[in-house]
Amino acid sequence: MAGNCVEVAFNKPKVELHVHLDGTIRPETILDVAKKRGMALPTDSAEDLARLCMLCKPATLTEFLCKFHHFMHVIAGDREAIKRVAYEFVETKAKEGVLYVEVRYSPHLLANTEVDPIPWSQKEGDLTPDEVVDLVNRGLRAGENTFRIKARSILCCMRHMPNWSMEVVELCKKYRHSGVVAIDLAGDESLNCEAHPGHRKAFEEAVRSGVHRTVHAGEVGPASVVKEAVEVLKAERIGHGYRTLEDRTLYEQLLKKNMHFEVCPMSSKLTGACDPDFTKHPLIRFKEDKANYSLNTDDPLIFNTTLDVDYSITQKYMNFTEKEFKRLNINAAKSSFLPEKEKKDLLNRLFDAYGMKKPALKGGTENSRDIQLIMSTHSE
Numbered sequence: 001m002a003g004n005c006v007e008v009a010f011n012k013p014k015v016e017l018h019v020h021l022d023g024t025i026r027p028e029t030i031l032d033v034a035k036k037r038g039m040a041l042p043t044d045s046a047e048d049l050a051r052l053c054m055l056c057k058p059a060t061l062t063e064f065l066c067k068f069h070h071f072m073h074v075i076a077g078d079r080e081a082i083k084r085v086a087y088e089f090v091e092t093k094a095k096e097g098v099l100y101v102e103v104r105y106s107p108h109l110l111a112n113t114e115v116d117p118i119p120w121s122q123k124e125g126d127l128t129p130d131e132v133v134d135l136v137n138r139g140l141r142a143g144e145n146t147f148r149i150k151a152r153s154i155l156c157c158m159r160h161m162p163n164w165s166m167e168v169v170e171l172c173k174k175y176r177h178s179g180v181v182a183i184d185l186a187g188d189e190s191l192n193c194e195a196h197p198g199h200r201k202a203f204e205e206a207v208r209s210g211v212h213r214t215v216h217a218g219e220v221g222p223a224s225v226v227k228e229a230v231e232v233l234k235a236e237r238i239g240h241g242y243r244t245l246e247d248r249t250l251y252e253q254l255l256k257k258n259m260h261f262e263v264c265p266m267s268s269k270l271t272g273a274c275d276p277d278f279t280k281h282p283l284i285r286f287k288e289d290k291a292n293y294s295l296n297t298d299d300p301l302i303f304n305t306t307l308d309v310d311y312s313i314t315q316k317y318m319n320f321t322e323k324e325f326k327r328l329n330i331n332a333a334k335s336s337f338l339p340e341k342e343k344k345d346l347l348n349r350l351f352d353a354y355g356m357k358k359p360a361l362k363g364g365t366e367n368s369r370d371i372q373l374i375m376s377t378h379s380e
C-alpha cells in the first residue's frame with residue numbers, strides 16, 4: 001500500500017499512543033537542517049532522501065533500526081532542529097485528525113554531551129539529554145498552541161544502553177508537569193531478550209515515583225519478553241505485543257487485566273514482526289477477543305506511511321468497521337497516560353465527535369468490556 005494513499009478509512013478524531021518522534025522527521029527538514037549546519041548528505045532531493053530512509057519490503061527489526069543512521073546525526077545536537085521537529089510533528093498529527101497523541105523518543109540519542117557514548121559519531125557539544133527534553137517539550141507546546149491538539153511525550157530507555165535508563169526515569173520525574181507522561185523501553189529486543197538490571201532498576205524507580213510505563217515487547221521477541229515486561233517491569237501498556245499470542249495462558253491473563261496493546265500494522269509487516277499477509281495478522285485475533293488496543297504509525301518516515309494507511313490496512317484486510325474504529329479509539333483514550341480529569345475530557349470529546357451519548361464515567365476504571373457495553377447501547 002502506498003504511503004500517500006488518498007482513501008481515508010476513518011475520518012473522525014483519533015488517539016495515537018505509539019509513534020517515535022525520530023521516526024517521524026520530514027525529509028525536507030533533514031535536508032534543510034543539514035544545509036544550515038553545512039553537513040553533506042548523499043542527496044539534496046527530498047524524494048531521494050525519503051527513499052533512502054524508507055523500508056520498502058519486509059526486513060528485520062535490526063535492519064529497520066539501521067535506517068536511523070541516515071539522518072539522526074543531522075538532527076542530534078541541534079537545538080533549533082529538535083524544537084522544529086517536535087513542532088512539525090504536532091502539525092502532521094493535527095492534519096491526520098489526531099486529537100491526542102503520545103510521542104516517544106530517546107533524549108540521549110538526540111544529545112551530544114553528558115551521554116556515553118556520544119551517539120551518531122558526533123563531536124562532543126553542549127546539548128545534554130536534559131535540555132533535549134526541554135526543547136521537545138517547548139516544540140510540542142508551540143505545536144499544541146498553533147494546531148489545537150494535545151501532545152504529550154514518553155521518554156525511551158534503549159535496550160542496548162542500560163546505563164542511560166536511570167537518567168531517563170529521572171528526566172520523566174523532572175518533566176512530569178511539562179508534558180512527559182511515561183517511560184518506555186525501546187530498541188532491539190531480538191538481541192536483548194531479557195531486560196538488563198539497569199532497565200529493571202529504572203522501571204522500579206518509575207513504579208516507586210508514579211511514572212507510567214510502557215514497554216516494547218513481543219514485537220519480534222518471544223512471549224517471554226511480554227511476560228517480563230508485565231511481571232518485572234510492571235508495564236501498563238505493551239508496545240506491539242503480537243507474540244503474546246504464542247503463550248495462551250499469558251494472553252488470557254492480559255485480556256483479563258485489560259492490558260492495552262499498542263498495535264502498529266504497517267510497521268509490523270516491514271520489521272518482519274508479523275506475516276506480511278495482513279489477513280493473518282494477530283490484530284484479527286485481538287479484534288475478535290475484544291482486546292484493548294490502539295492503531296499507530298510507529299515510524300512513518302521509515303515506513304513511508306500516514307495514520308490513514310494503518311487504518312486502511314485494517315479496513316481492507318481485517319474487516320474493521322467504523323464501530324470498531326470508535327471502540328479502539330475510546331480504548332486508546334482510556335489507556336492514555338493523561339491524568340484522570342484530562343482523560344475524561346478527551347473521552348467526552350470523542351463521544352461527542354462519534355455521536356455517542358456520554359456515559360457516566362466513574363473515574364476511568366471501566367475496562368474494555370464496559371466500553372463494549374457502552375458501544376452496544378448506543379446506536380451508530
Ligand SMILES: O=c1[nH]cnc2c1ncn2[C@@H]1O[C@H](CO)[C@@H](O)[C@H]1O
Pocket residue numbers: 020021022023065068104105106109156186187188216219267271298299
Ligand atoms: O518498532 C520499534 N521497535 C523497537 N525500537 C524502535 C522501534 N521504532 C523505533 N525504535 C527505536 O526507538 C528509538 C527512540 O525513538 C529510535 O531511535 C529507535 O532506535
